Amino acid sequence: MEGLAIRASRxxxxxxxxxxxxxxxxxxxxGYLRLPVSSNAAANINLVASSVSFHPVSAINVSAQASxxxxxxxxxxxxxxxxxxxxxxxxxxxLQQKGCVIWITGLSTSGKSTVxxxxxxxxxxxxxxxYTLDGDNVRHGLNRDLTFKAEDRTENIRRIxxxxxxxxxxxxxxxxxxxxxxxxxxxxxxxxxxEGDFVEVFMDVPLSVCESRxxxxxxxxxxxxxxxxxTGIDDPYEAPxxxxxxxxxxxxxxVSCSPRQMAENIISYLLDKGYLEG
Ligand SMILES: Nc1ncnc2c1ncn2[C@@H]1O[C@H](COP(=O)(O)OS(=O)(=O)O)[C@@H](OP(=O)(O)O)[C@H]1O
Ligand SMILES: Nc1ncnc2c1ncn2[C@@H]1O[C@H](COP(=O)(O)OP(=O)(O)O)[C@@H](O)[C@H]1O
Numbered sequence: 001m002e003g004l005a006i007r008a009s010r011x012x013x014x015x016x017x018x019x020x021x022x023x024x025x026x027x028x029x030x031g032y033l034r035l036p037v038s039s040n041a042a043a044n045i046n047l048v049a050s051s052v053s054f055h056p057v058s059a060i061n062v063s064a065q066a067s068x069x070x071x072x073x074x075x076x077x078x079x080x081x082x083x084x085x086x087x088x089x090x091x092x093x094x095l096q097q098k099g100c101v102i103w104i105t106g107l108s109t110s111g112k113s114t115v116x117x118x119x120x121x122x123x124x125x126x127x128x129x130x131y132t133l134d135g136d137n138v139r140h141g142l143n144r145d146l147t148f149k150a151e152d153r154t155e156n157i158r159r160i161x162x163x164x165x166x167x168x169x170x171x172x173x174x175x176x177x178x179x180x181x182x183x184x185x186x187x188x189x190x191x192x193x194x195e196g197d198f199v200e201v202f203m204d205v206p207l208s209v210c211e212s213r214x215x216x217x218x219x220x221x222x223x224x225x226x227x228x229x230x231t232g233i234d235d236p237y238e239a240p241x242x243x244x245x246x247x248x249x250x251x252x253x254x255v256s257c258s259p260r261q262m263a264e265n266i267i268s269y270l271l272d273k274g275y276l277e278g
Contacts, residue, residue, distance in 0.1 A: 091171035096278040099168035104177040106203025109210040116177040118263035135178030161189030183238040200243040207232045
């Protein structure tokens with residue numbers, strides 16, 4: 001095939017390819033980004049790596065002249081990626097499952113933690129290894145320095161995305177359960193992982209239902225103006241446009257399902273995609 005192959009030090013990044021004004025997203029797998037373009041055209045290609053996971057590309061091998069630039073600051077020229085003698089596929093074989101991230105997003109009290117709990121229990125009963133990163137819990141430790149300002153929420157999500165990626169690389173089914181109100185932040189976490197390994201689950205529960213639950217009394221405080229910037233009240237929530245699994249609960253229509261049923265829906269998805277085998 002006529003084209004251009006660029007070798008990079010990271011196994012999986014997404015790049016935007018700007019070619020004659022067009023922009024495409026290109027997954028980088030097995031260490032190569034392959035571009036189906038003629039070598040003449042390739043002379044003028046400018047590649048912009050646009051993933052937050054992007055580290056300096058240390059090895060570039062182009063069949064024609066092209067430039068590769070990162071739009072995030074390089075950490076250091078002296079950092080080299082170390083390969084391990086045991087790879088992800090060995091660990092997955094051992095565990096008889098494939099690592100992935102189940103990202104549960106939704107308003108406060110939409111039932112994220114309840115579904116996360118039901119899912120980890122149901123998978124445990126099937127002999128599958130999971131680990132749950134719950135927004136509330138992670139904010140007690142790793143993310144204890146972060147507030148609920150937009151930039152701190154972004155950092156909260158970025159860190160949890162990076163940790164979830166490590167778990168997925170171990171071969172664990174990592175369940176991340178946090179409001180993650182911004183589409184851009186969730187998409188950034190998706191782009192850290194190989195295609196298919198990020199399963200976005202949307203707890204599509206109306207604000208009125210969430211507010212009527214209010215087990216911690218936070219909505220009441222937010223309505224009273226005692227908590228500022230509460231998601232759904234005076235802070236935004238951007239619903240996913242293309243999630244893999246959705247839990248819809250619309251009052252007046254019988255489309256809701258129990259946390260247990262929701263967990264089974266996610267498990268069906270994982271079975272269908274082969275994540276529950278080695
Ligand atoms: N201002 C504001 N907005 C939203 N939520 C708030 C806020 N202040 C505190 N809390 C409590 O913090 C929990 C959400 O933390 P997350 O880490 O999931 O939030 S985020 O993803 O960074 O937006 C959330 O827990 P859940 O109810 O489990 O979602 C709330 O209990
Ligand atoms: N499907 C459901 N129907 C009714 N109540 C639910 C449902 N799912 C969760 N709850 C209740 O709603 C409250 C919030 O659930 P939780 O899982 O903590 O939500 P989140 O993690 O999104 O804040 C809890 O009291 C929980 O028992």
